[in-house]
Amino acid sequence: MTMPYRTVPTADSARLFADLDERSREVFRHVVEGYLATGEPVGSRNLARLLSMPLSPASVRNVMADLELAGLLYAPHISAGRMPTERGLRFFVDAMLEIGDLDSEETSRIESQVAAAATGTSLDSLLSEATVMLSGLTRGAGVVVTGKQNPPLKHIEFVRLDAAKALVVLVGEDGAVENRLLDLPPGLPSSALIEAGNYLNAHLRGLTLAELRAQVEQRRASMEQELDALVTGLIDAGLAVSVGPSDGRQLIVRGQANLLDDLKAAEDVERIRLLFADLETQKDVIDLLSRAEGGEGVRIFIGSENKLFSLSGSSMIAAPFRDSRQTILGVVGVIGPTRLNYSRIVPMVDYTARVVSRILERKR
Template sequence: MSDTTPKTGLAALDERMRDIFREIVENYLQSGGPVGSRTLAQAGKLSLSPASIRNTMADLAQMGLLSAPHASAGRMPTHAGLRLFVDGLLQVGELNASERGAIEGRVATTGRTVPDLLNEVSAVLGGLSGGAGLVVTPKRDAPLRHVEFVPISRHEVLAVLVFSDGSIENRLMTAPEGLPPATLVEAGNFLSSRLTGRSLEQARLDIEREIAENRSQLDSAAQGLVKQGLADWGGGGEHRSLIVRGQGRLLENLEAADDLERIRMLFDDLERKQELIALLDRTRDGQGVRLFIGAENPLFSLSGSSVIVAPYMNRDQEIVGALGVIGPTRLNYARVIPLVDYTARVVGKILDGARP
């Protein structure tokens, strides 16, 4: 589906154009396919002939708000048209009590670890939206209490990072074959002594300088393991991951071969996790829900997908992560926008230790 920049805004549309444009977009969001003038005329909401509707549709296409996938087909909104609809015509309501209760009942479980919570949140978002749920895990910046290296195989070592808040993260590392146990103990003790009460980011430069100036009293194998750990861990405790649940749901209700091709390209997009994390991180610039439609972001220029995302906060009201929904551009925006917004607020309250 091609897209153009609209040559005018909502204010330039007269009442007939707005009514027809709204009907086309709402029909498209429901069916996923192009909408014809005869279909709109037979629905009876517009009280217009197919010819009159067809002429207005041509004007809307000239403005860059509609496109036709085939010469004889009806019209469907461009990405720019969807943006205009969402910003100017979409009526977004609140979730009802049943929907709020479903979210809270699924995610507000006492005793659940943060990773388990966020996995469930991603599954809930996917299940309730009809798309795939996305959650970016929080940045880990708590001070460390202990570091230990555990041999896993001839070529692999597991780094166990114990944080002051009681959480534990395991990082798998590649190590030279035959690394003696004494070297693992030496490297772990070295890092533990210099990281206690500090985050990796805070201590990183001091540790690197100590090794560079040969003040560490570590042998070459232990030095290599420490330097590799600092590099692999991205500056410390800031390792973040993207949780995606519900991809299979995107394959439901496909109506044409090109639908399947777009979903295949969307699956390819989902594999580019670091780029997706960077996209979701753009919500950190401000609070509230943000919406990216199709070509508005280069990551989805081929699959033509939409992302609805909102940040969530910690107990200090600092934005620590983001969550959202990704799917075809025919997502039910009126439903998904409040769904994402409310779920982000629930997650923030759970992380704050309060019930939503």
């Protein structure tokens, strides 16, 4: 498979590449590749043995010191080796990253797992399987953001949890089930929950949620005559909470536990804790993923380049998927530490987005 992804260097990266000589580029490349492979700083003595050109450890240290002054490397500890800064990682991704090809086993796994989930009618199941598959292949967290589906409804039910809370259970004709939490007014009898559900189900007739809301508004006068004020208020509240966020976007995240597998120090534990907190902030993750819809191909977001990952120091690789009209329906990607294996994960994300697009083109 030929990988179509190409980075477009920022002005900063283009200038840095022009300023560095061949020796500095090779030292820098080995430092970054060593860090991405191990998560550890790379020392001058080990690096001198890896270089194709003959350089003493002292000469390597001088080059590394110059790269540190340029803001591309830093020393995490006194007398330690060097690691790339976020600016250095961006420079590496923009100007020096060599994208690998997926082997036949990887492409077959992506195609078979995503295609197996496509046999049903639910887009959510297809995208959920894509994120599970990506998280398994990359050992990161697989993520998808897409426009919220609005299938025809089959059944609505209000299920009481306690005196103050109930679930609004929405069952679609495609078999998808969605639950939303609803606050109940004090003293609401259980009979009101049953009556509200019965009224809505009597008027469903294969309507989408948006269509049902419109019909309830059209029948407002007759509904208020048929039902008492408590039931009417419950119906309004149930339909309102069922709509969800006004932007109509939904986020699917799978494989967060993978991020716990390679912790090396206490600071890693804290970084992952902060990343989990980031993932809980769904709106910010959706906003960031949505930025990947703005261009062709794969987008890479590194660390504090975006506000969301400014504390956790994480990276995201994402690519859009389309329908038969080439309309972008959403974005699929991987989130993990900044030392993601970019050359391996970029083609995986790109290929997964293409497979999802092909399936959607046949379905729509």
